[in-house]
Amino acid sequence: MNQDPDNLAWRIGGPQGGGINRIARLFARACASLGAEVICRREYHSNIMGRHSYNDVLMASSPLSCHRESTDVLVSFDAETLCRHAQSVTASGMILYSDHDADIQLDQLPYLDERLRDHISARLSSKRLPPSTQGLLQMVGQRGVTAIGVPYQRLLSEIGEELGLPKKRVSATLNMLAVAISAALLKMSEPQLLNAMETTFVDKAEIIRMNRQVVVNAYQYVLEHLEQPSVSMPSNRSSGRRLLLNATQSVALGKLAAGMGFQSYYPISPATDESTYLEAHAEIRLTNGDAVGPLVLQVEDELAAINMASGAALTGARCATATSGPGFSLMAEGLGWAGMNEVPLVVTLYQRGGPSTGMPTRTDQADLLFALHAGHGEFPRIVLASGDVASCFNDAAQAFDYAERYQMPVIHMLDKALTSTLQTVPVFQMPNRRIERGELGAAHAQGIERFALTPSGLSPRPLLGQVAGQHWSTGVEHSEQGQVTEDPVLRERMMEKRAQKLALAAAEIPLSEQFEVLGDERAAFTVFTWGSNKGAVLDAIRRLSTAGIRARLVQLRLLWPFPTEAVRQLLETAAPSVIIECSYSAQLDLLFQQQIGAGCDHQVVKYSGRPISGEALVAALQSIQAGEAESRIVLRNPYE
Amino acid sequence: MKHDTIKASLSFKNYRSDYANDWCAGCGDHGILRALQKALADLGLARDQTAVFGGIGCSGKTPYYLNTCGIHTLHGRVLSFAAGAKLANPALNVIAVGGDGDGLSIGGGHFVNSGRRNLDMLYIMFNNGVYGLTKGQPAPTLRIGERTKSMAHSNIQGYVNPVALALVSGYTWIGRGYAYDVPALSVLISAAMRHPGMAFLDVLQPCPKYNDLHTKDWYAGKLYSLQEDGYQALISADTDVAMIQQVYNQAMARAQECEERIAVGVFLHDVSRPDFQTQLQAMQSAYGDSTPCRQPVTDANGRSMVDISPLLEELKVR
Ligand SMILES: Cc1ncc(C[n+]2csc(CCOP(=O)(O)OP(=O)(O)O)c2C)c(N)n1
Ligand code: SF4
Ligand SMILES: [Mg+2]
Numbered sequence: 001m002n003q004d005p006d007n008l009a010w011r012i013g014g015p016q017g018g019g020i021n022r023i024a025r026l027f028a029r030a031c032a033s034l035g036a037e038v039i040c041r042r043e044y045h046s047n048i049m050g051r052h053s054y055n056d057v058l059m060a061s062s063p064l065s066c067h068r069e070s071t072d073v074l075v076s077f078d079a080e081t082l083c084r085h086a087q088s089v090t091a092s093g094m095i096l097y098s099d100h101d102a103d104i105q106l107d108q109l110p111y112l113d114e115r116l117r118d119h120i121s122a123r124l125s126s127k128r129l130p131p132s133t134q135g136l137l138q139m140v141g142q143r144g145v146t147a148i149g150v151p152y153q154r155l156l157s158e159i160g161e162e163l164g165l166p167k168k169r170v171s172a173t174l175n176m177l178a179v180a181i182s183a184a185l186l187k188m189s190e191p192q193l194l195n196a197m198e199t200t201f202v203d204k205a206e207i208i209r210m211n212r213q214v215v216v217n218a219y220q221y222v223l224e225h226l227e228q229p230s231v232s233m234p235s236n237r238s239s240g241r242r243l244l245l246n247a248t249q250s251v252a253l254g255k256l257a258a259g260m261g262f263q264s265y266y267p268i269s270p271a272t273d274e275s276t277y278l279e280a281h282a283e284i285r286l287t288n289g290d291a292v293g294p295l296v297l298q299v300e301d302e303l304a305a306i307n308m309a310s311g312a313a314l315t316g317a318r319c320a321t322a323t324s325g326p327g328f329s330l331m332a333e334g335l336g337w338a339g340m341n342e343v344p345l346v347v348t349l350y351q352r353g354g355p356s357t358g359m360p361t362r363t364d365q366a367d368l369l370f371a372l373h374a375g376h377g378e379f380p381r382i383v384l385a386s387g388d389v390a391s392c393f394n395d396a397a398q399a400f401d402y403a404e405r406y407q408m409p410v411i412h413m414l415d416k417a418l419t420s421t422l423q424t425v426p427v428f429q430m431p432n433r434r435i436e437r438g439e440l441g442a443a444h445a446q447g448i449e450r451f452a453l454t455p456s457g458l459s460p461r462p463l464l465g466q467v468a469g470q471h472w473s474t475g476v477e478h479s480e481q482g483q484v485t486e487d488p489v490l491r492e493r494m495m496e497k498r499a500q501k502l503a504l505a506a507a508e509i510p511l512s513e514q515f516e517v518l519g520d521e522r523a524a525f526t527v528f529t530w531g532s533n534k535g536a537v538l539d540a541i542r543r544l545s546t547a548g549i550r551a552r553l554v555q556l557r558l559l560w561p562f563p564t565e566a567v568r569q570l571l572e573t574a575a576p577s578v579i580i581e582c583s584y585s586a587q588l589d590l591l592f593q594q595q596i597g598a599g600c601d602h603q604v605v606k607y608s609g610r611p612i613s614g615e616a617l618v619a620a621l622q623s624i625q626a627g628e629a630e631s632r633i634v635l636r637n638p639y640e
Numbered sequence: 641m642k643h644d645t646i647k648a649s650l651s652f653k654n655y656r657s658d659y660a661n662d663w664c665a666g667c668g669d670h671g672i673l674r675a676l677q678k679a680l681a682d683l684g685l686a687r688d689q690t691a692v693f694g695g696i697g698c699s700g701k702t703p704y705y706l707n708t709c710g711i712h713t714l715h716g717r718v719l720s721f722a723a724g725a726k727l728a729n730p731a732l733n734v735i736a737v738g739g740d741g742d743g744l745s746i747g748g749g750h751f752v753n754s755g756r757r758n759l760d761m762l763y764i765m766f767n768n769g770v771y772g773l774t775k776g777q778p779a780p781t782l783r784i785g786e787r788t789k790s791m792a793h794s795n796i797q798g799y800v801n802p803v804a805l806a807l808v809s810g811y812t813w814i815g816r817g818y819a820y821d822v823p824a825l826s827v828l829i830s831a832a833m834r835h836p837g838m839a840f841l842d843v844l845q846p847c848p849k850y851n852d853l854h855t856k857d858w859y860a861g862k863l864y865s866l867q868e869d870g871y872q873a874l875i876s877a878d879t880d881v882a883m884i885q886q887v888y889n890q891a892m893a894r895a896q897e898c899e900e901r902i903a904v905g906v907f908l909h910d911v912s913r914p915d916f917q918t919q920l921q922a923m924q925s926a927y928g929d930s931t932p933c934r935q936p937v938t939d940a941n942g943r944s945m946v947d948i949s950p951l952l953e954e955l956k957v958r
Contacts (some may be wrong), residue, residue, distance in 0.1 A: 032957040199958070243955045253951060257944050261932030262728050283926055286945045292930040295727060295920070300753035304720040307713070311693075311724025314711065315732070317932035319724075337714055397944075427952055434942030464709050465729040465933065470688040472703065474712035483659050483704055484712075 004068070006060055008233055010182065011071040011088075013054035013081030014175065015111075016047050022200065023175040024055030025422060030188060030196035031059045032244050032424050035237030039535075040422040041067035043610070043640065046269065046360040051111050052080050061236030064423070065388070065535035066614045069637055072231045075182045077152055077174055079104040079133050080112050083120060086136050088639050091144040094229045095137075096182055099149035103134040119638055146229055150181060155221060159213050173214045180218030185226060186233050190219050238424075246422045247392045247414055248274035251322075251348055254396030256284055256294070257430055260346075261317030263296045264308040269360045270419045271322045271350040302327035306334035306347065313343045314473065316440060316463040318400045320346035325354045325367055332374040335409055337475045339379025342451070342459065342498070344403035344410075344438070348396065351415040351531075353609040362609030363417035365531050366583040369590065371411045372560050378495070380502035382406065383560040385413040387516075387534030390425040392418070395557070398513075401436035406505045407458060408498075413559075415582065417611035418532035441466055449480040453493055457500030506561035514558040514566065523550040525625055526574035528567075528600060530556040530588055532611060533580045539614020540621055549625055556588065564595045576601040578624055580617065583607060606635040649684060652677040657707045668819030668845035669698055672766060673705055675822045676735075679829035680708065685733050693722040695738025695747065697773045699766035699845075702737045716747030719754045719763060726761050728932035730917050733833065734761040741771045744780040744800050754838060755809025759916045762832045762839045765802055766819075768847035769854050776850030783898075789852045803895035803907055806840040807888065812910040813839035814891070816903065818863055819846065820856060824904070831906065837915040844902070859902070866894060866905030875910040884912075 010027065014020045021042060028038045036059040044053035056067050072093040076082050079101040089095055106117045121131040127142075129135035137147045152174060159177075160167040176197070183193050194215055201207045245253075252274050255263070265275040275296055282293040299305050305321045313319040323331065328349050338345045351367045353359030371383050382402050386392045395412060403410040442460040450471040452459040459480075462469035472482030477494060479485045518534075519527075519541040527537050537553045544551055554570050556563075571577055571592065577600040579589040584607045589599040604620045606612050616635050623629040655677040663669045680690065690708040694700035696715035703710025713721045722736040743751050743765050754763065769788065771777045776790030780800040787794040806814045813835035817825040825843065832839035844863075846856055866873070871894065875884050891907040914922075921928045930936075939945050 029957070195958075242957045243952060244957050245955045249955065253948055256951070257946055257948050259935060259937030259944060259946055261935040262724070264724065281951055282924055284951070285947045286936060287939070287947050288945070290930070290936075291926040292935050292946070293924055293926040294935065295924070295927060295932050297727070299720075300749055303717060304723075304750055304753070307717045307720035308724035308727070311711075311721035312728035312932055313724075314691075314721075315725055315729035315933035317728040317935065318937060319728070319932070333714055334717070424957060427956065428948075430944055430948070435938045435944055437937065463933070464691045464711075464725050465689055465732045468688055470707075470709050472710040472712070474704075474710075475714055476712055482710075 006062070006234065007064065008059050008073070008186075008231060009068045009071040010057045010059070010073040010075070011054055011085060012075040012175070012179065013052060013085055014076070014078055015049070016045055016051050016053045017049035019175050020053050021055060023179050024057060026196050026200040027179050027183070028057045028422060029199060029244060030183065030193045031057060031233070032242065033196060034188065034192050035239070036060065036234060037063045037238050037424045038244070039064040039067060041417075041611070042420040042422070044361050052084060054081065054085065059234060061234040061238060066539035067611070068615050069613045069640065070615065073182055073186070075178045076101070077178050080109045082133050083109065083112055083136060084116065084639060086140045086145075089140060089145045092230045094146040094148060094185070094231060095140070096148050096150055096178060098152045100153060101133055102137070102149050103132055106131045116638065148226060150178070152177060155217060159210075159217050162217070163210060163213050165210070170210055173210050176211045176214045177218055180215045181222055184219045184222035185229055186231070188233065190215065241427045242424045243427055244422065244424050245389065246420060247386070247389045247418045249277055250389050250392035251396040251414070252277045252281070253428065254393040255320060256281070257393070258397035258400040258435070259318055260294045260320055260400065262294060262309060262312040262319045263321060264299045264305040265296070265322050266299060266302045266305050266327055268324045268327045270352055270416045271324045271327070271348065273419070274322050274348065302330040303334060306331040306345070307337070310334060310338050310341070310343050310345055313345050314464045316466070318344070318404070320348060322348040322350065324350045324352050326357065328367065328370070328374065335381070336375035336377060336379060338409040339375065339381060339498070340475050341473045342407035344400070344407055346399045346403055347409060347411045349411050349413045350419050351413060359609040361416065363415050363532070363582055363611050364607070364609060365415050365581055366587065366607070367413070368530070368559065368583070368587040371413055372591070380406070380408045380498050381560060382408060382410040382505060382558070383413065384410070384558050385530050385556070386418065387531060387555050387557070389418065389421055389423045390428075393428050394431055397431055402505065402509070404438040404440060405436045406501045407438060407461060408501060413531065415531045417582070421532070441469075450482045451478060451480045451494065451497070453480060453497055456504055457497045458504070502561050509558060511563070511566055514563040516555045516557065517552055517570070518555060519552040520545070520550040521552055523552045524573060524575040525549070525551040526554060526570065527551060527578045527580055527621070528554045528556065528588065528592075529580040530559065531582070533582065536612040536614045536617050537580055540617040543614060543618040544621060547622070549622065551621065559591070562591065562595045567592065568596045571596060571598060571600070576624055578602040578604060578621065580604045580612060582612060602629060602631055602633065604633045604635060608636065608640065610637065610640040650681055652681040655680045655687070655707050657705055659704045661705055663698060663701070664849045666848045667698070668768065668843075668847065669702070669766060671819040671822050672764070672825065672843055672845060673702060675817070675825035675829055676702070676706065678822065678826035679833065680706075682826065682830050683833055689731065690733040690735070691722070691725055693718050693725070693734070693736045695742035697739035697742050697766070697771065699737060699739040699772070700742065716742050716745070717750065718742065719747065719750040722761060723754065723757065723759055726759050727917070730760070730931055735764065735833075736761065737764045737766065739772065740765055740767045740769070740779040740781040740802065744802060744805070751805065752809045755806060755811040755840070757916045758810060758812055758838045758913060760836055760838070762829070762841065764829070764841045764843060766845045767802060767842050768845045768851055770847055770850045772847050772850060786853055788850055790850055801895055801898070802840070802842045804892060806842070807891055807895065807908065811840040812837035812908070812913055813906070814908040815839070815906045816842040816844065818844045818859065818904055828906070835909065836911065837913065844904070862900065862902045863904050864901055866903045866907065871905065873906040873909040875908070875912050877912050879912060
């Protein structure tokens with residue numbers, strides 16, 4: 001493992017609740033202000049205090065699509081971080097650790113998983129090294145990694161003295177101290193770091209005062225005591241206005257841009273952040289200056305969340321709910337009601353590790369087939385999935401257009417890896433297309449038939465409260481007027497009418513909105529994937545191209561109605577074909593088999609709850625290309 | 641209820657739909673339906689501005705028989721759908737109706753939380769002691785030890801008193817009526833609709849088909865009117881704490897009478913608490929003028945009218 005020539009990976013780890021995520025964002029912001037493109041990954045436990053979490057900041061001078069599993073810099077101030085990540089540091093990389101952690105026995109770390117402890121101990125013992133951090137540091141030192149023990153506690157005491165504050169008070173700045181030392185070693189300009197720090201802690205004068213001192217002392221310490229490391233920050237600067245945001249923010253902005261009027265939700269990782277962002281930014285303005293704002297409401301459970309959103313949609317508001325696996329399971333019945341009543345409703349589904357409570361804060365793509373089928377009976381729905389932070393904006397907005405045009409629920413899928421990806425992206429432009437509101441508020445000339453049978457399947461959509469818009473809706477099979485019927489012929493017509501709308505969607509939605517072909521479009525070597533793996537595949541294709549291997553990526557966006565014919569053609573010209581998924585059963589491949597009658601030649605899957613990286617994928621793709629691979633490859637990394 | 645609704649001068653017959661009614665003859669539901677039609681006519685509510693949501697059960701079919709907007713929802717979820725519509729269009733007159741199984745068993749969570757929210761709408765529970773539509777299983781309103789005709793054994797699960805539960809859940813208007821006393825019931829419905837907050841009306845509804853215990857004869861002579869008994873249900877903005885406590889204590893005591901004497905009428909009429917939408921508007925001022933259903937989405941060219949640039953500004957790399 002060596003540093004990639006064109007990027008630098010920086011990692012910070014520490015106990016949950018210690019501000020790791022915030023400090024990593026601060027560092028990312030500083031890098032971005034310096035002109036670097038960044039992409040940041042966040043891994044954390046479902047826990048409030050104490051368990052291990054870590055963040056990666058990968059920076060480069062050109063846009064990045066994927067994190068790395070290895071890192072060039074590891075910033076640690078607890079022994080557990082050292083144990084978990086020392087092995088992932090590249091040979092030319094460096095580790096900053098607390099001098100107090102120089103010799104800690106592995107069995108003294110309560111949160112270090114037994115499996116990992118045994119794994120590291122075995123490696124150490126094979127090299128005749130002791131089962132301690134000391135052994136570990138020696139082992140990585142043998143690979144060329146520079147490990148620097150920093151006297152954090154002494155530095156904190158000095159900072160406390162200079163500020164006239166007790167050390168206990170300043171010890172909360174430990175993570176800032178560690179970050180500042182790494183920044184100084186990487187020759188990040190001190191004012192840039194201070195600037196990012198002040199933006200992060202805006203309105204908190206006392207914290208800013210302490211952290212200023214911390215940064216000054218850290219730079220001084222590096223200048224006086226440490227040597228310049230061999231790793232360095234990318235030098236070229238990006239220009240142009242960029243945003244630094246994550247996918248939940250991107251989705252929220254898309255919903256606002258689409259004029260969403262109502263969102264109900266029940267808190268659940270990793271979906272909550274979107275709703276809380278919306279709550280905090282619900283007062284917005286129209287281009288004419290009027291103040292508006294969607295109503296974003298936390299309700300008693302996911303049953304209420306989806307059904308309230310449906311009820312609200314009957315009035316003509318653009319409505320959504322956002323949830324994750326367990327909540328989506330509860331929503332299944334409500335989804336069917338929306339399908340039966342042809343309610344335009346957007347469900348943003350943030351996948352996490354399942355089943356049951358599963359791994360609430362880890363990634364998974366195992367809800368694909370569930371999203372396609374959730375709910376009893378047969379009803380049409382649209383399922384689309386976003387592949388990167390930037391596209392979430394447009395996808396979230398367009399979901400409402402699909403929902404209103406085809407009068408059916410739309411499930412917009414993300415996965416946890418995407419959700420927690422923080423990235424620099426070009427500033428969003430408002431979607432340059434007409435907003436589609438379908439038959440909203442339309443009434444038939446001779447009385448309103450909410451479920452009128454039409455060739456397209458689309459019926460007029462009177463609203464609750466619309467003048468002269470009186471009508472009935474019902475989850476029971478119904479007549480055109482929305483009253484109960486069990487007549488076999490009318491039942492058939494209603495089933496056909498609802499199905500017809502899906503056929504219409506399949507015919508109308510342009511291919512460019514159904515999937516993307518990226519990489520080398522003419523290459524036969526074809527990788528099919530969906531969701532956040534997009535970034536990993538693009539990264540892998542870029543790495544392959546330097547080895548002279550050409551490949552293309554087919555990134556599926558519209559998963560239902562499935563672009564059967566187009567994918568069949570792509571699959572027929574693919575040699576070899578590979579599916580990449582974060583699920584055990586490779587659900588997209590199963591869908592290919594259902595729709596096309598054939599799947600891919602190879603499956604590359606990962607189901608550890610951690611995302612796939614381009615770095616890991618490239619080896620798998622190389623072996624496939626060389627004809628040396630098994631048909632199924634499972635990607636694994638014991639240290640993530 | 642909002643008073644600015646377009647008034648229509650209609651008789652109760654205008655609120656009757658022509659959809660064939662399939663409730664059993666003699667069912668208390670017929671009385672509730674008539675009382676509703678009469679109350680809607682008395683209030684002069686516009687049919688296109690009034691939405692009646694039904695749960696699932698015999699009771700849940702009510703919306704089909706009313707000539708207003710009608711929404712037949714899911715078992716236990718009627719309050720959620722109704723609340724969504726009310727929140728998105730506060731000008732709408734919203735009534736939710738459903739069975740005692742619907743509201744206290746499968747929908748118990750929504751029952752409690754709807755009280756907490758105090759939205760300006762009415763919830764009518766058809767309290768027949770059984771699950772009518774699934775053929776007579778015990779509902780949570782059936783007392784322990786009771787056995788109606790289609791039960792194989794006596795009921796060994798306890799009983800939930802809907803009025804008592806409404807009291808502790810935060811409903812601000814709570815009443816109880818009797819399905820066979822249509823005039824009194826329609827007066828209660830009108831009063832509940834006029835209340836600016838979440839109203840709950842428990843309707844004792846004989847089910848002649850499956851509940852052979854709580855029949856017309858059983859109720860005969862047991863019911864008495866709270867208001868005729870001098871009971872005071874009002875809590876206004878200037879009611880002092882001791883008095884508020886007294887009203888709640890009294891209401892709880894009267895709610896619990898359910899054998900020899902059963903109270904009907906208004907248990908609680910609390911106008912001291914702001915309703916949900918008033919609070920919402922205080923928190924999010926745009927909500928008043930730009931309720932979700934009226935939020936402008938597109939300009940004349942079909943382009944988004946929302947200006948997200950201040951939010952983008954916040955996220956810009958500097
Ligand atoms: C989720 C779900 N579970 C079960 C049912 C079956 N079901 C229909 S009506 C009903 C009970 C109705 O009882 P109640 O709510 O008291 O209404 P009533 O018929 O007595 O008016 C049940 C259990 C259903 N429709 N949906
Ligand atoms: S079963 Fe009971 S509640 Fe249902 S319609 Fe018949 S009498 Fe009424
Ligand atoms: Mg019942």
